[in-house]
Amino acid sequence: MRKLLEDEGIEGVTCDSAGTMRAHEGHPPDSRMSAAGRRRGLPMTGSARCIERSDFDRFGLILAMDRSNYSDILAVARSQSDRDKVQLFCEFCSETDHSEVPDPYYGGPDGFELVLDLLEDGCQGILERIRQSHA
Numbered sequence: 001m002r003k004l005l006e007d008e009g010i011e012g013v014t015c016d017s018a019g020t021m022r023a024h025e026g027h028p029p030d031s032r033m034s035a036a037g038r039r040r041g042l043p044m045t046g047s048a049r050c051i052e053r054s055d056f057d058r059f060g061l062i063l064a065m066d067r068s069n070y071s072d073i074l075a076v077a078r079s080q081s082d083r084d085k086v087q088l089f090c091e092f093c094s095e096t097d098h099s100e101v102p103d104p105y106y107g108g109p110d111g112f113e114l115v116l117d118l119l120e121d122g123c124q125g126i127l128e129r130i131r132q133s134h135a
Contacts, residue, residue, distance in 0.1 A: 001123045003042060005130070013130060014058070018051040020072035025050055030105065036112040040120075056082040061126075063089040065101035092125030093118060 001015045019025075027048045028034070034044040053076055055062060062085045064070035070088055077083045090099050101118050104111030 001126060004123055004127050008127065008131075010127075010130060010134065016055075016059070017046065018049050018055060020051060020069050022050045024048040030112075032109065033104070033112050033115070036109065036116055040116060042116075051076055053078055053082075056085060060085060062086045063092075063122075063126075065089050066103070067100060089122050090118065092122040092129070094125055095121045 005011075005013055005015070025048050029037075029044050029046065029048075037044040051062075051073060056077060062073060064073050064086060065088075067088070070086060073086050074083055077086065088099065089101055090096070096118060098118055101115055101122075102111065104115050
C-alpha cells in the first residue's frame with residue numbers, strides 16, 4: 001500500500017500493520033513472505049506489533065485479514081465509532097472471490113504468492129477509495 005501511495009504521489013496517508021497476537025511482537029516479516037515480496041519489487045520492512053486501542057484514534061480504517069482477526073479487533077474497540085472503522089480486507093478486492101486472506105504460514109510458497117495477489121488486489125481497491133476521498 002505504501003508503494004502504491006508513493007507511486008501515485010499521494011501524501012498524508014498513514015499506513016501501518018498490526019497483528020492481534022503478541023507472540024510475534026518485534027519480529028521481522030516471515031522470511032518466505034519477504035522473499036516473495038522482494039520478487040515483486042516490494043520493500044518488506046518493519047517488525048510485528050499488536051493492535052492497540054490508540055490505533056482507533058490514529059486510523060480511519062482498520063482492516064482485518066480474516067473473520068477471526070475481525071472479531072479480535074472488535075474486542076479491542078472501545079465504542080461503536082471504533083467498530084465502524086473495522087472492515088475485512090477482501091471487501092476491497094475486485095479480482096477474487098476470496099472473502100478472507102488465508103494464513104500462509106503452514107503451507108508452501110504458493111500460499112505466500114496467493115496472499116500477495118490478494119494484497120495487491122485489495123490495495124488497488126483501497127487506493128481507489130483514497131483517490132475518491134482526496135478528489
